[in-house]
Amino acid sequence: MPGTGAPDARTRILDAAEELFAGDGFDATPTSRIAERAGVAKALLFYYFPRKDGLLEALIAERLPEPPLCRVGSVARRGDLKGSLVRLARALDLGGRKSRVLRAVLFRDLGSHPSVLAHRFRLRTALVELTEQVLDAASPFTLDRLRRRQAADTYVSLMLVEADHRRFAGVLPDLAAAASIVSRALAGPAAGLSLA
Template sequence: MPTHDRRTRILDAAEELFAVDGFDATPTARVAEAAEVPKGLVFYYFPHKIDLLLTLLKERLPTPTKESVADVVRRGDPAGSLLAVHRSLGLEDHDSLVLRTIIFRESGTHPEVRDHLRQLRRSLVDLTESALDQAVEWTVAKKLLRQGAETFVAVMLDHANARRAGGALPDMKGAAAVVALAVGTPAPA
C-alpha cells in the first residue's frame, strides 16, 4: 500500500474523530484503528499528537491568497466583488465546515490552533481589503478599506458558522452593500 494512502487515511480518520469527539478526547490509538494502520505509523508521520491537528489545519484549511480570488474582482463594483470573493472562498463548504468545527473548538485550549485561526482571519482581511481596493475606482483611505474588509470578513465568518450551527444566515448581499456604501459607492439594486 502506498505511503501517501496511509498518511491520508490517518488524516481522514483524525479529522472525523476530532470533529465528533474533540482533539483531547481522541486517543491516537483510536485514530490508528479508524485509519486501519498500526499505532506506530501514526507517530511515524506525526511525532506528536498536536502535529496531526496542525497538519489538518495547514493542509486542509489552507490560508487563501490574493491569487485565489484575483479573477473575481470587478473594477467599479465593490459590492459585487465582495460577494464574488465570499463565493470563491467557499467558507461554508462541507469540508471547510468540519475543519472549522475543529478549529473553533480547539482554539480555546491549544495556542497553536488559536495562532492558526488568527493567521487565517488576518489573511482573509488582507485578501478582502485588496479585493475592495481593486474594485473601487477612486482613492479610499487605507483605514477605511481596512475597516470595510474587517467588517465583511466578520460577516463571512458569521455566515459560515451559522451554516455549521444551523442558525439564521446573515445577509451577505446587505453586508456587501453596507461596505460598498462606506467606501462611497452606491448599493446594488
C-alpha cells in the first residue's frame, strides 16, 4: 500500500518469483505458488506478467548485474595485478547473497531460456571488458592485447564458476591463487611488479 512502506503487488510478485526460482528453478515453479507467496490473486500476477517468461525477463532486467559492475579506480592499484584482481572479485561478489538469482537462475536455467542465455552473454562480456580495464590500470607496462584478453577471460571464468559453486557445499575455486597465476602469466620478465 502506498505510504505504508509495504512493497507494491508487482514488487511482491517479483520477490516471490526470485525466491522460488532460486530455490526450485524456473520450470519447477508454478505461477500459483508465486501468487500465493506474494499474497496476490493469480489474476493480478497475470495482469503484471501475462506470461511466466515475463517474470523471468523482469528479474533479469531489474535484478541481475548490468554494466557498470564496479569502478575500475576502486579496485585497480598500479603495479599490483594480483591484488587488483582479488579486489575486483570482492567488489563484484558474484556469488554473494545479493546474487541468489544470478547463482540459481543464470546457471541452472541457462540452457532452457533464451533471455537467460542472452543476459549471461552480456554479463560475461562486460566482466571480461571490466577485468581487462582493471589489468590495464594495474599494470606498470603496456600489456599485450591478446594475453590480456586471455587472462581476463580465464579470471572471469573462475569468478563465474566460484559464483555457481556457492550453490553447493563443495570446494570453491581459490580466486586469490588464480589471480596470482594470471598475474604471473602477464608479468613475464617485467621487474618491479607486485605479484605477492
